[in-house]
Amino acid sequence: MRKTSRRDLLAAAAGATAAVAITDASPATAQAGPKPIFPVPATTIPIVGETDVFQVRRIYCIGRNYAAHAIERGSDPNREPPFFFQKPTDAIQNVAIGEVADHPYPLLTKNYHHEVELVAALKSGGTNIPPEQALDHVYGYALGLDMTRRDLQNGMAAEKKPWEIGKSFDHAAVLGPLHPVGKVGHLGKGAISLAVNGVVRQNSDLDKMIWSVAEQIAKLSEAFELKAGDIIYSGTPENVGAVVKGDVLLCKLQGLPDMSIRIV
Numbered sequence: 378m379r380k381t382s383r384r385d386l387l388a389a390a391a392g393a394t395a396a397v398a399i400t401d402a403s404p405a406t407a408q409a410g411p412k413p414i415f416p417v418p419a420t421t422i423p424i425v426g427e428t429d430v431f432q433v434r435r436i437y438c439i440g441r442n443y444a445a446h447a448i449e450r451g452s453d454p455n456r457e458p459p460f461f462f463q464k465p466t467d468a469i470q471n472v473a474i475g476e477v478a479d480h481p482y483p484l485l486t487k488n489y490h491h492e493v494e495l496v497a498a499l500k501s502g503g504t505n506i507p508p509e510q511a512l513d514h515v516y517g518y519a520l521g522l523d524m525t526r527r528d529l530q531n532g533m534a535a536e537k538k539p540w541e542i543g544k545s546f547d548h549a550a551v552l553g554p555l556h557p558v559g560k561v562g563h564l565g566k567g568a569i570s571l572a573v574n575g576v577v578r579q580n581s582d583l584d585k586m587i588w589s590v591a592e593q594i595a596k597l598s599e600a601f602e603l604k605a606g607d608i609i610y611s612g613t614p615e616n617v618g619a620v621v622k623g624d625v626l627l628c629k630l631q632g633l634p635d636m637s638i639r640i641v
Contacts, residue, residue, distance in 0.1 A: 399638030405472030420466040420497070422519065422608075423473070423554040430515065430557050431498055436464040438494075438523055438544070439593055442586050442612025449615050459588045459596050462541070464523075464610075468549040472636050480638040482622050483546050486526035489620055489640075492613035493571040493579050493628045495564055496521040497590050499557055502603030511594035514603070518564050520628050520636045521573075521615040522551035523610050527619070550610070552626075565589060569614060573624050581614030583630075588612075 421430035440460050441450055472478040482489060502514035523544070530543025566584035570577055588596065590611055597603060620626065620640050628636040 420469050422469065422552060424429045424473060424517070425474075425554050425556050426560070427557075432606050433466045433469060433608060434604055435601075435602075436466055436468070436550055436608055436610070437597055438462050438464060438610040439612045441586065442588055442593075442625055443581060443614045444450040444585065444587060444614055445581075445615035445616065449617075460493055461594065461600075462544055462598060464545045464550045464635060466622060468545060468547060470548040470551045470566055470638075472553050472638060473633045474554060474636075476515060477625060477637045477639050478551075478552065479641045480524075480548060480626075483524075483526060483548070484544075486528055488526070488528035490525040490527040490617050491571055491573070491578070491620055491626055492523040492525060492617050493630075493632060494613050495519075495569065495583060495590070495611045496552060496608045497594075499594075499603060499607045499609070500605050502598065502605065502607060504598050504602050506595050506598040506603070508589075508591045508595040511591035512563055512597075514594060515558055515563065515590070516556040516605075516626060518561060519555050519608075520553040520630045520635065521610055522626070522636075522638070523548045523613060524551060525617075527617075551636070551638060553634065556633055561632055563590075564630075564632055568629070569631070570629045572627045572629075573618075573620060574617050575627075579614045579616045585614070586612055 418554060420433040422433060423429055430446040438461060440462065441452055470480065496519040498516045498519065499514050501514045507578045526543045526546065530540040533542060566582060568582055571579040592609060593609055622640050626638050
């Protein structure tokens with residue numbers, strides 16, 4: 378029989394220690410994994426009557442979806458197919474019911490415009506969604522403002538360049554809380570308006586939209602895979618216009634509470 382040397386005993390002890398170390402470290406290593414180098418908060422929208430919130434994935438907006446607004450922006454509503462653009466999710470400014478929220482006048486612009494809109498929030502999605510099934514994907518609705526740096530938008534459009542700088546900036550997507558479909562139904566008609574310092578500027582009805590919310594969802598799903606968390610700004614009526622510091626905007630939509638901001 379081979380005599381066990383001191384070297385053999387030390388090697389066996391080292392192996393046992395390594396095995397224990399690997400066994401002990403493996404679960405911790407598996408659980409840790411990669412992590413963000415700094416936290417980025419999720420963008421959420423409050424839901425009326427709920428403690429849970431709606432987490433936003435993407436913001437889609439449709440352009441020129443009321444005939445009179447299309448005409449004032451220089452296009453022919455009878456021939457133009459729907460077109461869409463996006464805003465970053467962190468552009469959302471939540472406004473509580475009954476609040477007059479301070480809204481900062483943005484950088485670079487000297488012609489800052491209001492656009493009041495119905496906003497639809499999706500609970501599910503897909504691709505190539507038929508219009509007759511589109512509303513099944515809607516979780517709820519909110520009242521919104523698509524704020525626009527019009528001079529920057531027009532300047533870029535004149536140069537045939539993307540006009541994202543006119544639409545996608547901090548606080549550009551003002552939004553009231555979400556109202557679940559189960560409580561308010563689907564909003565396909567109803568008065569929508571905006572007043573500045575008590576003077577009505579925009580005044581129309583949802584039934585004057587060229588493309589309904591269902592049709593917007595269907596068209597968007599031809600180009601993108603829609604998913605839960607997507608929201609859609611459904612277009613603004615005519616008479617968009619400039620605001621300045623000190624102006625108070627009051628937005629109204631039949632069936633939903635009012636929303637108000639003050640330009641600061």
